[in-house]
Amino acid sequence: QLQLEESGPGLVKPSETLALTCTVSGGAIRGSSHYWGWIRHSPGKGLEWLGSIYSSGSTYYKPSLQRRVTISVDTSKNQFSLKLRSVTAADAGVYYCARHPGIVGSNLDYWGQGTLVNVSS
């Protein structure tokens, strides 16, 4: 059974960079033919897809966040990561990682249980 688990600081200061990692177990990212993405749930915007990375390393970002978001993959550790720069209070919320089979119109078939991130000085 595939499992995903998010990890990272629960508190980030305004203007700094939020960095989270998703560790995948029960299956390999390398050669998986799947996309690996980040979704967040915030009080102001509800659920919001932030971006995804294909197992080969190609990235896809939400257009409005493209300047601040970077997603990378480390297949040797079976992990993928999110960096969100210049955070504000609006970036606080629960961050989820998930797997999806396609990039347009696909479902998200496996999710992590989420990690709460607060933004405060």
Added chain:
Amino acid sequence: QAVLTQPPSVSGAPGQRVTISCTGSSSNIGAGYDVHWYQHLPETAPKLLISANFNRPSGVPDRFSGSKSGTSASLAITGLQAEDEAEYFCQSYDRSLGTYVFGTGTKVTVL
């Protein structure tokens, strides 16, 4: 803001049938993109419940069913059980935004 609109809450007695609507627009559901449904219990990973409008992944009870028409989709739960008390949300793709989009979420309460 979430792009797809759902009722904030629905409730029903055990054994009853409840439905949850998911209303979108011509740039997402109405454009022909699939709608997927998820069940989310607190402190757990969201679980894929219905894929591509009406398909149940392996292990999902057949009391859960999905449908889609025009710019909307629906999730029905028949024979409501106490363990079905959870939040449910829909998801699709929006061609104007170029992103996955999600519903506002519906809390199902079993009376």
